[in-house]
Amino acid sequence: MYQCYSTKHFVFTLFIVCNVIGYIKLASANEKSKRPDDTDIIEPISPEAVAPEAQIHLHADDAAHPHQHDDKSTAQEKTSETKSEKDEDENIDDLNDSLHDLIIEYRIKEQEKKNAKKSQENEENVDAEEDDDDDDDDDANLQRVLKQIGVSLHKKYHQKQTTDQSTKLSAMIQDLYQTIKTTRPHLFTKATRNDDRELPADTNLNEETKDVDETDEEENIPLTPEMDRANNIYHQAMKLINVTVNRQYEAAYKLFKEAADIGHIGAKEELAFAHLIGVHLPMNFNQAKLYFDQGAELGSPPSHFGLYFLNSAGLIPNASIPKALVHLSFAAVDGYNPAQMALGYRYWRTVSLAHSCESALMFYKQVATYVSSKMTSATGQLIQRIRLYDEEEHPTQNNIMVDEDLVQYYQLLADRGDAQAQYGLGQLYYLRDTAFDKALYYFRLAAENGNSNAMAYLGKLYAEKNEYVKQNNFTALQFFQRSAEKGNPIGQSGIGMAFYHGAGVDQSYEKAFKYFQLSADQGYVEGQLMLGIMYYKGEGVKRDYKMAIKCFQAASQSGHALGYYNLGQMHATGTGVLRSCTTATELFKNVAERGKWSSMFIEAYNLYRQGHIEQAFMKYLYLAELGYEVAQSNAAYLLDQMPNQLTNIYSSQEEQYRRALTYWNRAATQGFHTARVKLGDYFYYGYGTEQNYEAAAIHYKSATEQSQNSQAMFNLAYMHEKGLGLKRDIHLAKRFYDMAAETSADAYLPVSIVLFKLHLELLWEKFSALFFSSSTEPIPTSSTTPSTVDVGDNHSTSIELDSSWDLYLMAALLGLIGALYTIRRQRAILHQQQQQQPAQVPVQ
Numbered sequence: 001m002y003q004c005y006s007t008k009h010f011v012f013t014l015f016i017v018c019n020v021i022g023y024i025k026l027a028s029a030n031e032k033s034k035r036p037d038d039t040d041i042i043e044p045i046s047p048e049a050v051a052p053e054a055q056i057h058l059h060a061d062d063a064a065h066p067h068q069h070d071d072k073s074t075a076q077e078k079t080s081e082t083k084s085e086k087d088e089d090e091n092i093d094d095l096n097d098s099l100h101d102l103i104i105e106y107r108i109k110e111q112e113k114k115n116a117k118k119s120q121e122n123e124e125n126v127d128a129e130e131d132d133d134d135d136d137d138d139d140a141n142l143q144r145v146l147k148q149i150g151v152s153l154h155k156k157y158h159q160k161q162t163t164d165q166s167t168k169l170s171a172m173i174q175d176l177y178q179t180i181k182t183t184r185p186h187l188f189t190k191a192t193r194n195d196d197r198e199l200p201a202d203t204n205l206n207e208e209t210k211d212v213d214e215t216d217e218e219e220n221i222p223l224t225p226e227m228d229r230a231n232n233i234y235h236q237a238m239k240l241i242n243v244t245v246n247r248q249y250e251a252a253y254k255l256f257k258e259a260a261d262i263g264h265i266g267a268k269e270e271l272a273f274a275h276l277i278g279v280h281l282p283m284n285f286n287q288a289k290l291y292f293d294q295g296a297e298l299g300s301p302p303s304h305f306g307l308y309f310l311n312s313a314g315l316i317p318n319a320s321i322p323k324a325l326v327h328l329s330f331a332a333v334d335g336y337n338p339a340q341m342a343l344g345y346r347y348w349r350t351v352s353l354a355h356s357c358e359s360a361l362m363f364y365k366q367v368a369t370y371v372s373s374k375m376t377s378a379t380g381q382l383i384q385r386i387r388l389y390d391e392e393e394h395p396t397q398n399n400i401m402v403d404e405d406l407v408q409y410y411q412l413l414a415d416r417g418d419a420q421a422q423y424g425l426g427q428l429y430y431l432r433d434t435a436f437d438k439a440l441y442y443f444r445l446a447a448e449n450g451n452s453n454a455m456a457y458l459g460k461l462y463a464e465k466n467e468y469v470k471q472n473n474f475t476a477l478q479f480f481q482r483s484a485e486k487g488n489p490i491g492q493s494g495i496g497m498a499f500y501h502g503a504g505v506d507q508s509y510e511k512a513f514k515y516f517q518l519s520a521d522q523g524y525v526e527g528q529l530m531l532g533i534m535y536y537k538g539e540g541v542k543r544d545y546k547m548a549i550k551c552f553q554a555a556s557q558s559g560h561a562l563g564y565y566n567l568g569q570m571h572a573t574g575t576g577v578l579r580s581c582t583t584a585t586e587l588f589k590n591v592a593e594r595g596k597w598s599s600m601f602i603e604a605y606n607l608y609r610q611g612h613i614e615q616a617f618m619k620y621l622y623l624a625e626l627g628y629e630v631a632q633s634n635a636a637y638l639l640d641q642m643p644n645q646l647t648n649i650y651s652s653q654e655e656q657y658r659r660a661l662t663y664w665n666r667a668a669t670q671g672f673h674t675a676r677v678k679l680g681d682y683f684y685y686g687y688g689t690e691q692n693y694e695a696a697a698i699h700y701k702s703a704t705e706q707s708q709n710s711q712a713m714f715n716l717a718y719m720h721e722k723g724l725g726l727k728r729d730i731h732l733a734k735r736f737y738d739m740a741a742e743t744s745a746d747a748y749l750p751v752s753i754v755l756f757k758l759h760l761e762l763l764w765e766k767f768s769a770l771f772f773s774s775s776t777e778p779i780p781t782s783s784t785t786p787s788t789v790d791v792g793d794n795h796s797t798s799i800e801l802d803s804s805w806d807l808y809l810m811a812a813l814l815g816l817i818g819a820l821y822t823i824r825r826q827r828a829i830l831h832q833q834q835q836q837q838p839a840q841v842p843v844q
Contacts, residue, residue, distance in 0.1 A: 230262035237267070249280045265295045269302045276306065277618045279607070283648065285315045296327070301336035304328070308339065313621055314659065315649070321352050332363060338626055340367050341592055345627030348585060349669050357581040361572060361588065368591035372565045375594075385601050385630040388608065388637045389674060414442060419449035426454060436461060437468040447479070455483035456490030463494065463503065473504035484515075489524035492516075496530060500539075509540030520551070525558035532566065545576025556587075564590045593628060601631070613638060613645040624663055629670040636663035636675070657688030668699075673707035680715060684724075693725025704736075710744035713737075714751070721758065734758070760811065 223231065237255035240248040253274060259267035272291035274281040289310055295303025304327040310316045311324035328346075331339030344363030347356045407428070413421035426442035429435040440461055446454030459479035461469045477498050483491025496515030499508045513534055519527025532551030535544045549570060555563030568587035571580045604619035617638045623631030639646060639660035643653060650656045661682050668675035680699035683692045697719055703712035717736030720729045734755065741751040 226262055227264070230259040230264040230267070233259040234264050234267045237270070253280055260291070265298060265300050265303070269295055269300065269306065272306055276309070277615060279615050283614065283618070285310060289316055301331040301334040301339065304331035305336055305339045308342070309622065309625055312625055314655070325352060335366070337367050337370055337595065338597060341626045344589070348589070348627070349666065351666070357585060361581050361585045364585055364588040364592050365568070365572065367595065368565055368568065368588040371591055371595040372562060374596070375561060386605050387630050388634045414445065417449065419446045419451045419454070422446035422449065423451045423454045426457060430457065436466045440469055452483045452486040452488040453490060455479050456488050456494055459483065459491065459494045463497070473498070477504040489519040489522035489527060493519040493524055493527045493530065496527065500530065509534065513540035523558070525555050525560045525563070528558065529555040529560050529563055532563070545570070549576050561591050561594055589627070597626070604634070613642050614648060617646055617649065624666070629667050629672055632663045632670070633667040633672050633675055636660045636667060636678070639663070640678070654688065657682070661688035673703045673709055676703040677709055677712050680712065693719065697725040708743050710740045710747045713740035713743060714747060730758070763811070
């Protein structure tokens with residue numbers, strides 16, 4: 001496995017080569033947006049449809065030096081360590097020039113081949129096999145040259161670079177990805193890899209999600225006996241942690257260490273991620289970086305992503321965002337899903353990169369396609385994303401985790417024959433845990449008790465392929481029919497699927513459409529989805545894109561991931577609807593965030609509840625870098641509320657505030673309005689940034705307008721009252737105080753106290769102005785002349801002295817109560833002292 005990375009690393013440097021010389025400018029005329037094949041909406045959009053246009057222009061003299069690459073590259077390697085920063089910049093430019101020359105030569109050869117092929121079309125006996133051999137030779141020569149370039153480039157991006165250089169290099173890598181793929185597609189048939197090492201090993205991964213490509217690569221590469229032994233040790237360790245129950249982490253990591261000592265890159269990456277999270281191995285960022293560096297030297301995408309994470313999150317000394325972007329780009333173009341998510345998010349939300357909806361769409365769509373292909377249920381993996389801030393505010397409302405005691409209670413009911421409890425447990429194991437053996441057991445019990453939903457799910461278990469239930473279309477159809485006879489929409493949809501695919505019955509689109517319609521009429525999500533597909537393809541019904549969109553929307557509103565995915569396809573290509581990159585990106589992002597890596601939410605929350613704050617924070621931080629809004633707010637919350645428990649990660653309070661500010665900002669950008677209020681707080685107090693009342697007011701206003709947040713209203717009122725960052729205006733202050741009290745019942749008491757204080761201050765000011773007018777200035781009220789301002793039907797702000805008799809009375813009563821309390825307190829103390837004195841005995 002570890003040997004194949006080197007070849008792929010140098011292959012995808014071709015992306016950089018072509019971008020530098022403006023290859024897109026030559027090829028863009030032949031690249032037009034295409035719709036997906038109308039016969040299958042699940043098929044991905046052609047990558048050319050969403051590839052961004054090149055920004056690098058081809059120089060007219062680039063073709064004049066087609067053979068200078070090797071000499072320049074070698075010279076750069078010899079002198080890179082001794083030159084100054086200025087010379088280093090010149091070397092990078094020289095490398096770019098040599099890359100120009102190489103690709104021009106390659107492009108000329110490509111054109112010559114095309115011309116030669118056209119001239120041979122009229123000849124009768126063309127030796128096709130010989131042509132193929134020539135192509136293979138050219139490809140081998142190209143890869144050999146690229147290997148030399150890759151070594152130079154790898155050294156270059158590890159050296160100090162300016163932000164502009166690294167960001168430009170990062171953009172070069174992905175901009176040309178899809179274009180180069182069209183030139184030599186067979187070079188990249190195994191470039192996309194989605195292996196199980198994209199997560200820390202304690203994450204629950206399904207063994208069946210491993211791609212076949214990785215296995216094929218290992219089998220095709222001859223290994224030494226020592227490396228073959230390391231490979232076997234690695235897979236043995238993976239089996240120990242990929243089981244559903246009784247995972248043996250301690251034994252697994254001992255095996256990983258043994259394989260890593262031999263040189264196995266996959267094992268080193270498992271150890272690196274474990275050191276990164278700190279659950280099964282001590283948290284050690286420097287050791288993780290050491291392992292990641294070794295993997296990156298061979299072009300391993302997980303290692304590149306690990307280095308991106310360490311730099312982006314500032315977990316190592318001299319962390320660099322430009323370096324992070326370069327590592328992220330290398331991992332993303334090699335098909336590493338978490339890296340594609342992170343890069344798509346950065347393009348989507350303009351995080352250290354220029355906004356590019358098309359680039360975000362491209363990367364999110366690739367991840368969404370992979371996630372959709374791995375789904376075993378309609379909604380994907382059942383993930384509970386608990387927001388820690390909301391749990392603190394409303395713990396009883398937000399705790400949606402399935403309590404194990406509650407599960408045991410339902411098991412007790414199920415054992416006593418409760419069909420509904422049996423069906424509920426079956427669903428829990430089917431959707432949440434994908435424990436199909438337990439799901440089969442409880443569905444059988446419920447079906448025997450007449451539960452039609454359980455009968456339908458038994459049909460689904462037998463229709464789908466899994467390791468616990470042998471696929472049997474005939475048995476599945478029997479269960480579907482028994483369920484459908486009772487009018488169950490799940491059973492009706494199951495029969496529809498049988499007719500649609502011809503599984504156990506003769507294929508009939510008309511009958512399939514009939515059963516899907518019956519199921520969809522009852523609101524069942526799978527029936528809605530399949531109706532949309534049949535309308536889209538024109539199978540069993542006249543093709544109707546509008547109806548397809550309507551059905552997909554209904555399915556997505558019910559939570560079906562493929563409903564989101566297919567809607568994304570149609571919006572991305574403008575099929576049946578005006579093309580919308582924004583809508584398509586949001587839909588694909590929704591699907592991508594249902595991938596198996598999202599199970600880290602549950603792991604992080606469990607660690608948080610157990611008091612392992614550092615480990616929980618690291619998992620939330622990992623997900624935050626992928627663009628999950630809830631993870632961003634949770635990471636910021638832990639930094640904000642539990643800084644003393646995170647000093648091993650960020651030692652200084654200033655760094656903690658700065659990082660918290662970053663993630664509050666990212667969460668706010670994605671629509672979490674409470675994070676917007678926190679941003680206002682940070683600017684108000686100067687946490688992690690310079691104190692800025694004006695910026696704080698802007699964030700408070702945004703939260704007030706977008707979400708009617710009572711805390712933001714209260715803060716705005718206070719700033720108007722005191723004139724902090726806003727013009728001092730008592731009437732506007734009272735208005736926002738009133739709005740806060742009306743918006744939230746929790747704000748009523750503090751608002752009442754503040755308003756009472758405000759009225760007392762006004763009385764004092766007027767009293768002072770009456771007796772000490774020469775030294776006291778009146779409180780400014782507003783820019784308007786009258787003292788009473790009309791701010792709406794529900795907000796009267798009249799605070800004239802003549803109409804404030806009730807305030808005088810309240811002040812007097814308050815003073816009287818205070819006096820009575822003081823007198824009563826003194827009497828109580830005196831009485832207590834008298835009781836403590838010993839009684840005097842009279843002398844006889």
